[in-house]
Amino acid sequence: MAVEPLAAVITLLAVLLAYVNGFHDASNAVSTTITTRALRERTALGMAALLNLFGALLGIGLVTISSTWAFERMGLGHITAGVDTPGPVLLWIILAGVLVTILWDLITWWMGMPSSSWHALFAGVGGASLVLGWDADWPTIARSSLLPTAFAPLLGAAAAYATMQLISRMLTSDRLRSGHLRFAQTVSAGLVATAHGLQDALIPMAVIVAVATTSPMPGAVLASAPYTVAIAIALGTLMGGHRIIRTLGSRLTDLTTPQGFSAEAATATLMGLVSLGMGLPVSSSHSIAAGIMGAGLARGPRALRLPVVRRILAVWLATPFACFGMGLIIARLAQTSIGI
Template sequence: MSVPDTGLVALAGLAIVLAYVNGLHDASNAVSTSIATRTLSERAALAMAAVLNLLGALLGIGLLAWTVPVALGLLGVSTEGAGPASPVRVVLGAAVVATIVWDLVTWWRGMPSSTWHAMYGATAGAALVLGLPVPWAGEVVLVVASIIVSPLLGGVIAFALVVVLGRLTSRWGLRTRHLRVAQTVSAGAVAAGHGLHDSRLPMAVLAVAVATGSPHPSTAWWYVLAVAVAVALAAGTFAGGHRIIRTLATRLTDLSTAQGLAAETAAAAVLYATTIGVGAPISTSHTVTAGIVSSGMAVNHRAVRWPVAGRIVVTWVLTPCVAGLLGALGALVLGAL
């Protein structure tokens, strides 16, 4: 097994840290509604989410064939000059650091945001500073579509499910214990889908780092690092982003078991449809948040705490912009080293 170069070690370390922070930041996606409705205790919910995130990420290793063009396209970086001596590594290093910083800032403030959008903004800012071309058309479409389409779909599905579940409960005597079993399953589906979906981001960074290594590292290095990313994602999830969990579980609206089930089922449906069916990266945070808001609206629009929802939307819009500035600053610093 060949010894990896310093650049590979640095990028691999950043990718693993990114996976951990992503798990910490997005643990709320799978467990917040289950905790809010007392379907699961917080510790049990986080443990279940961590295990299923790990399984989803490991499944992603086996299902996804990583190549440099695919990884660069997923990250929003041009494939121009992707060799060992190219500035692509500097761009990715700056972008990953910027994304980690923004994730930690939004976690500290208890605001659910998109790690994908932060990465797209950060790579664009870093690439501009270093004079690399930025695929603006593709990035803008992905970000705008994710901000609008996935929350809209998740919201519509969640609203409809609350109405349907309400009728089933009144007509067929569907009990809360039945809904709690279903909600546990839906929470597990979101957790596994998150592992499959969001593990692609740090693994794409690894794919570029390994492929541009000098000397070119063996395939064994890829699998060792990929498994490390999956474990880091699960560890971050188990640590739990308690601040964001509180925002989604208690500050947006008061959730019943039926509403929690509807929000998670909607998020899982959109997540799997886009990841497997379309292959496009979306924000699970956006989709879950929209599902929670819509499930509250299905009961009474006054049940939603709109000032909190407004601050969340502002955070969504700021994410690629602020991350872009952070990425540009990081590229300037790394480029000067």
């Protein structure tokens, strides 16, 4: 079965997106363990890669793969309702969303700033849909991006702050030793890596399934997609986004082992409760950064470097607007050059 060229390109870009996502978000699991020397850098990245691989396969295995699921995951469920064969315009909307997500991940990596791939995808799809005359599922996009953006970092910061306060009291009373915390931090980092793979592997997987619905492809491609996506995320994680690791590990605050464990434990708990319990994508980048802020704040306001905090928050606020504009521009270029 021949695959339409555009569909083949998007499928390959979805695999690239999985790799870039792993590369960009490696810091979410390992920045604290590397900085506090709980694990050596290569050991931490290797552990995170394996657990991202496991989490990706587990996450894809837990969902019911279907065209409806794929389109809803991308914020396109509403526009495909009642449409038997989505037109080629939909492929261009998907292409724009994938390109925007890859570009934004690379831009924010270069800046050393944590950001959300989910939010970039939703915004890019929304911008492209507007240009190409489709009505995106704005309620789903708002529920899946705006609500987690508004509340997840606050919850993560509060949980890390409370955990840090508890640990400080236990250390003072000699009920907890630093060696115990290093082991606990390794476990919590593993949980964050697993949760990241479990959730973020669904982005490229949804893209591939949506493309297959729009333009049929060989069954072998779909059958191997979960493994291809999982391996790509793991390889990207193994490379490590060192710029963001430095931002979270040393530029945001002088990270200690108790802070690292508090941030990671809060992140893993939050992602598990909201992502698995409520079915909403929670940005691991937002959660770990907010957790580090909350844990740092527990040591006093001066423990945080406010200029770095402001830059991170500015990137988070800019993500939906910048990616919406990028999606709009990409779709407009396609419209004027190809005439779609």
